[in-house]
Amino acid sequence: MESVERGEVVGPREDAGPKPEDEPGSGVVTAFGRQLKLLRVRAGLERPEFGKLTGYAAQSIASFEQGRRIPPPRFIDHADEVLDAGGLLKALKEEVGRAQYPAFFRDMARLEAEAVALHVYAAQAVPGLLQTEEYARAVFGMRRPLLDEDTVEQRVAARLVRQEIFSRKPMPTLSFVIEESVLRRPIGGWAVLRGQLEQIMLHGHRRNVEVQIMPNERTEHCGLAGPFTLIETRDGRRMAYVEVQRDSRLHTDRSAVREIEEQYGILRAQALTPHESLACVEKLLGET
Template sequence: MGRAELGSRTGYSESTIASFEQGRRIPSAEFIARADEVLGAHGVLLELVEEMERAQYPPFFRDAAKLEREAVEWHVYDTRVVNGLLQTEDYARSVFTMHRPVLDEETIGQRVSARLARQQFFSRKPLPTTSFVIEESVLRRRLGGRTVTRGQLEQILLIGQRRHVEIQVMPTDREEHAALTGPFTLIETKEGRRIAYVEAYKYSRLFTDRGTVRELEEQYGVLRAQALTPRESLAFVEKLLGET
């Protein structure tokens, strides 16, 4: 079957099919499912879905992405940009566009799509217990300009209204701060394992030893007590939106 016919029968352009074949783009799970049916592969292609999903992410995030899809609890402290789970399409595109060395448009589009797909996290069942502590400076940084920033603040307000999500802002004028060592994520799996994820430049690490995880859990607990409450935080974000 040629590219044109496969594209026609799966709903993708011939150029997109060529990009998949030549490794310039990573096919989505939806395309793989359609192609498996059209080509009569009897599930052989479907076995590649998980591998393709992993390939959408930078190598340092792939293990964390798998945990994210299965976690029953997910708690995040952010210091540089709004967390990927909260990002709008325009904000995510701005983040990847600012990457140095410069990323090509196909890579940017691929990473934006993968980031947005992660947000299915908020609607899967059972609903994961989720919290975010965000530095005030992150919310005031106008990445992408005023319109992008406003859209991002509005998205935070919407997600923050979900009953299983709590968002807190850490004000810059606080005299005490329990997590000056940097950002991290705390994870609990459905098996009850507790894991800490720490990310730096082209590097990440999952900590499973109880000592390290306990230290970061203590930091996060104190940090949440020092930050604005969830209700105060949403009011603060709304105030910022009015000023932006």
């Protein structure tokens, strides 16, 4: 990432052209593929046989081993068990998973995974940490220019890996302020929206999670500048991540972060309380 004024860090644009580390056939993905092949050969398994044991075609196994495709987390877990790798492949899962993110989001994904607190304001779609698999697939499927099917599946898998934050120990503090209009927009269809609302309800009942809804009828609203995420790390650093049209900025300067923290505090005061918000989501569920 590149440092700029006011302590801001600007992530690379997705359309700026791939760097060597952005290519699936390099870096940690290549290292994982080589390790996978060594373990498979050691186990005396041919690709078709190994593919049957893990539920993948032989050509997919070849792509994983050659670093041309990024293996999903479920494959890594299963392969580790089938090959009796003793956790060797699982140990690489986080780094391999991070390679699935678009280049501009990778540093944010690393910070997110290490955060002790995250506070998210969402104005366009359900926050990625709360998305169901079906909702996430619909979101990526609607991207323009169109993403190819492999990329869509990689992005969906990466989004689901991020959600391991909910089961992490010690538990991080997570809060979300979501526009009511977001929860009324049937991205992927009404069945997908219903499943998404149910998932928000489930997460909203976690002890370390607070979900607040910003009603459409509010006449005062301090978040009109757009969505953002506030991050606090283990060492006490506070940052603000802002992303618009695949152009991301990570604000690290204290004065810049404080401005966004002030916005979030006012947003939470203007939104429904967590209890009122869950009642609102339940009401929306009854309408879908």
